[in-house]
Amino acid sequence: MSAGITEAELRELDARDPLASARSLFEVPEGMIYLDGNSLGAMPRAAPERLQALTREQWGVDLNSCWSGRGWLDLPITVGDKIARLIGAAPGEVVAGDSTSVNLFKLLCAAADLRPGRRTILTEDRNFPSDLYIAQGIERFVAGGLRVKLVPREELVGAIDDDTAVVMLTHVDFRSGYLHDMAEIGRSAAERGALVLWDLSHSAGIYPLDVNGCGVDLAVGCGYKYFNGGPGAPAYLFVARRHQDAMHQPLCGWLGHAQPFQFATEYRPAAGIVRMICGTPSVLGLATLDVGVDLLLGHDMAEMRRKSVALTGAFIGLVQQMCEGAGFELRSPADAARRGSQVSLAHPRAERLIAALAERRVIGDFRSPDILRFGFAPLYVRYLDIWDAVLTLKAAVDSA
């Protein structure tokens, strides 16, 4: 262990961390090591003030005229355009609103509509369950006989065929943190004429995404994880410009209409991404999400990725170093290039250990049946936190 990671070394990394000052922009409770930002991001300190301004200075003062006068009606687009910069999309390719599941439903239906002869939604069997459920809902309800095909990850690329309307995947696996090769899968799908739809919920905000560079057709993502947009924050969806005008989606509410305030009887989709909007935007949620997104835009994403790789690497190294023989098994890729900002460990007493850690103010997640899952948000997790977290993990496993 003499060649191992030392506490001093981690302190030194914090001292030299170009992102160190970002932590002060978040409310991280004293004494808590929060490794759960991939479940619910920490609160930006600016969020409560934004909500105060929105309520006391807008809603309470100008009421209904805020929809145009304060830009409320445009929030799906203005916040969407900012999110576009975080994922490598262009302005007018992203709208914010609804939940990830609702957006996924819109896009899967729209994808099938763009590929009318094809009847398969292809995905991997380890995909995020809620995404699978939405696809199953479509299987039952949507015209044209769509079916969901689940294959193991290794067989995925080979399974894309002439019947594949859309390949639906989550960029970072919620259990293991495995990070798909977006460009490679994009090429394989394009070669076979299939669309590709990514769920970016566990990669956007911690990874320098380039959806347009990777030929992504469609994407959805979550606002309350690494975007720090608040509990149940609105989600977003991306549609590559080239698909927008041919695109139809079933949740065609009034704010996706070309002229919503004409109140015409017939639906006529707006030009561009606006047609993907459905009902009235959730203003409180979007404004809070906007705070989280602004905060990310104020920092360099390549730098965040560097720190994220260093944090997960240090965590893995320290678990090996401190917890040898304690029964942990690494379930995340050892190769940093294939790893999101997450480390998952399997342990037979995982659930009890996550509870014991929480009692000691180290917050991770249990994922059934035996996974301890830790997320590393590079803007507010410190290198020294890794030392303390693994020390606490060691103490928990020793006394459990």
Next chain:
Amino acid sequence: MSAGITEAELRELDARDPLASARSLFEVPEGMIYLDGNSLGAMPRAAPERLQALTREQWGVDLNSCWSGRGWLDLPITVGDKIARLIGAAPGEVVAGDSTSVNLFKLLCAAADLRPGRRTILTEDRNFPSDLYIAQGIERFVAGGLRVKLVPREELVGAIDDDTAVVMLTHVDFRSGYLHDMAEIGRSAAERGALVLWDLSHSAGIYPLDVNGCGVDLAVGCGYKYFNGGPGAPAYLFVARRHQDAMHQPLCGWLGHAQPFQFATEYRPAAGIVRMICGTPSVLGLATLDVGVDLLLGHDMAEMRRKSVALTGAFIGLVQQMCEGAGFELRSPADAARRGSQVSLAHPRAERLIAALAERRVIGDFRSPDILRFGFAPLYVRYLDIWDAVLTLKAAVDSA
């Protein structure tokens, strides 16, 4: 005009109004007469504080553990159960969340699934356009060849036939304020084996609804109008208990799963109304909606309806009295029993008049092509406001 309504009389009504004190629970800007609560409800004074507590004392302190520890995950149900009391539903028959349009989509698909041999969604041609658009989206996308049939109001009951899966109506017409006879339409639909689905967006919160007493099968409604739940507040949906276990909906996200935290690959719907939930609840929106709903529950709905009828009646009477010959035409029912808490006037210069009123701090809505629409929220609109509003309307039309 000697027998007309006098200012003194309206002052007297305010002095005797049992709801008068409710106004102090809202933030109504000094000097503004806000007759637009049917578009965006005024802000409850308690809303900003609730958001402060939610952010500074919950999200910022306990982060992810709030989902269970602070009841965040249950908000769709706890707020739904409160809304149930406002519409005559039982606990476990309402969930709050998503937008009205998304909820309508869920319920229309579920209704078709409950009536598999029938292929018609029947509605009136004057229904709220966003509701029509959602039905049109289903027409295009949903399996089984559903079609939307629009008929004039007078022909509606006669048009319910053996092919009608569901009669979809808005209880109060957004243009005219016409209030449907819910019980009568319910009987007609039931006789012919059709389901009935009501959009309560313009009646819940100002009318003593009794969905179970009127045999309603399904309903949706908006959180940001008379519920005062904030801009773009989450909506809600109602499913009568008798339908819940046979009910399937296409937006089957993880929080409608029987065991969401098992993360199983196959969707298995939760028992009861929970299966109508889709993604992660919008906590900021639901908490703010909860404030508005609590405020309504603190007042007697029959009393609110009495005042609402008196307010709209006084407004109509005063327009006749003060604006004779000015070109206004009443577009709302003269019969108070058929009128929601709204008065619509047609005028050739409607758009300009609404703008002129707004300059004079009297807030109504323009609805294309020629409607001036005024909503009367009985908890914060005063009788004297009616006098001042019509006086201002008179001044506006005289100078326009």
